[in-house]
Amino acid sequence: xxxxxxxxxxxxxxxxxxxxxxxxxxxxxxxxxxxxxxxxxxxxxxxxxxxxxxxxxxxxxxxxxxxxxxxxxxxxxxxxxxxxxxxxxxxxxxxxxxxxxxxxxxxxxxxxxxxxxxxxxxxxxxxxxxxxx
Numbered sequence: 001x002x003x004x005x006x007x008x009x010x011x012x013x014x015x016x017x018x019x020x021x022x023x024x025x026x027x028x029x030x031x032x033x034x035x036x037x038x039x040x041x042x043x044x045x046x047x048x049x050x051x052x053x054x055x056x057x058x059x060x061x062x063x064x065x066x067x068x069x070x071x072x073x074x075x076x077x078x079x080x081x082x083x084x085x086x087x088x089x090x091x092x093x094x095x096x097x098x099x100x101x102x103x104x105x106x107x108x109x110x111x112x113x114x115x116x117x118x119x120x121x122x123x124x125x126x127x128x129x130x131x132x133x
Contacts, residue, residue: 007118008050010053011111015046020021020102037089041103042110044085048078049111068114 017037026034052074059070082104088095 008053009128010118011049011114012046012085014110014114015042015107018042018106019046022099022103022106026103030095030099033095034099036094037099038103038106041100041105042107043103044082045107048082048117049108052078099132100116106107 018028019042022038022042023035026036026038028034030037053072055074056067059066086097086101086104097104
């Protein structure tokens, strides 16, 4: 679980910044509806990624071989959840659909870009280090 905590802080910070930017851009382009729908989409993306990371880390505590099945399960659940929420938004508040969807995309891009930068800079050994040396 410690490995997960390493990238969660910068990714959540990037998502928070993206949410503020999304609120401003959404407000300018779509008015009051865009001002809340776009950051809500960013929040949905961030919660999905954080939840997936936590679920995979939890599966790793039981057995390393469970991480791939857990990642695939969480991906499927996340995709179904996002599509369901987009459908609900389209039905309940049609004007909010486009800013919300752009917020989801922006949140995903911000999260993934931050995670890539973190992984690039992280000191992660790619071989097993012998403790006797």
